[in-house]
Amino acid sequence: MSGILDSVNQRTQLVGQNRLELLLFKLNSRQRFGINVFKVREVLQCPPLTSMPKLNALVRGVAHIRGQTISVIDLSMATGGKPIEDLKTAFIIIAEYNRSVQGFLVGSVERIINTNWDAIMPPPQGTGRASYLTAVTEVENELIEILDVEKILNEISPLNTEVSEGFSADIDKEKNKDKIIFIADDSSVARNQVKKALTALGMEIEAAKNGLEALNRLKELAAETGDVTDKVGVLVSDIEMPEMDGYTLTAEIKNTPELEKLHVVLHTSLSGVFNQAMVKKVGADDFIAKFHPDELANAVQKWFGND
Known part of the structure; x- marks a missing residue:
């Protein structure tokens, strides 16, 4: 396992060439999921979590990691599943999304695979978890699900989508009326x-x-x-x-x-x-x-x- 964790920390600079690396993990079942290594800061065994008042129900607690307090989101609960029960054997994926750092609680972390974006496909329609998927891919005849993390985060803490009152659009509407x-x-x-x-x-x-x-x-x-x-x-x-x-x-x-x-x-x-x-x-x-x-x-x- 230490080899996987070291690899995550060493290989987060892969970009371009329509290529990516996925860190594979599981939640509460045999189904494997993937997250882009480029978004992962580190992976560690779940440390003690501190409960705080008024936390979202999907946030299991906060962890103090390298001088920073990080909210830990149970990815199983966030996608409609049961809570991850045994925190002593669970892992946290520390990732950066939308200018903030989050911890994602997962059941286990497996390995990193190297693939291409053209092998990553849109999710199938009609599956119960489809609304939480942004893509799927196949690895060794097994379907790997890639979660729509932005949807999960927005459900926990919705982002403001409106421009400020002082914003003034400065576009030549006549020149660009057909664009x-x-x-x-x-x-x-x-x-x-x-x-x-x-x-x-x-x-x-x-x-x-x-x-x-x-x-x-x-x-x-x-x-x-x-x-x-x-x-x-x-x-x-x-x-x-x-x-x-x-x-x-x-x-x-x-x-x-x-x-x-x-x-x-x-x-x-x-x-x-x-x-x-x-x-x-x-x-x-x-x-x-x-x-x-x-x-x-x-x-x-x-x-x-x-x-």
């Missing part, structure tokens, strides 16, 4: 958050569920005039998405003549640890860490119609 803001994000919660924040700009918004779907739709729009910027003002894209990640999507856009002038804002929960060199390498115009409505709206406004 849209395009969003690519695999999390339904994240898509809705972005839509609500960007409605303040007064523009039409269209969304795709992953990078491949976004690329195909952008090519369709470009085919109408020969240049996608005649139809789309800016693309706001997540980085982690099934089938094609945001880095690869950006690179494809910048290497396709009818798409290359499109401004791309990468918008991701990989806050604090993202690879700035990779953002520049693929040609993205901006990077915004999730989730601050004013920052996002200002970033989109800056690039909208800025040829």
Whole structure:
């Protein structure tokens, strides 16, 4: 087990090439789940947890780790399952999402696998847990489920999605009246958050569920005039998405003549640890860490119609 924990801490810088590494874990059953290693700070055996008043029912307590107090969320309970009972044998995955650090209580941690985003598929429809899944993949003939952590966190502590009262949209509506803001994000919660924040700009918004779907739709729009910027003002894209990640999507856009002038804002929960060199390498115009409505709206406004 110590080898797995050391590996997590040493391999969190993997980005690009449409590749990713998944840390596999279990909750209360044989079903395996995965989390992107790039979001993981460390993995440790569950330390003593301190109960505090008025904690959300899904938060089992707080842990004091390396001088920081971290809320510990029971991932089994958060996805509709039974609580993880034996804390002495359980583990905590310390991860960073949306500018904050959380601990996720899991039953066991197994190993890290190396895979490609094109092997990560949207979740199947009609399964009971589907609303908490953002993607699935197959490893050794077994289905691995990837949880929509942003949905879980939003249920525990909903984010503000409205821009501040002092925000003033500064877009030439007449010049851009026929253009849209395009969003690519695999999390339904994240898509809705972005839509609500960007409605303040007064523009039409269209969304795709992953990078491949976004690329195909952008090519369709470009085919109408020969240049996608005649139809789309800016693309706001997540980085982690099934089938094609945001880095690869950006690179494809910048290497396709009818798409290359499109401004791309990468918008991701990989806050604090993202690879700035990779953002520049693929040609993205901006990077915004999730989730601050004013920052996002200002970033989109800056690039909208800025040829």
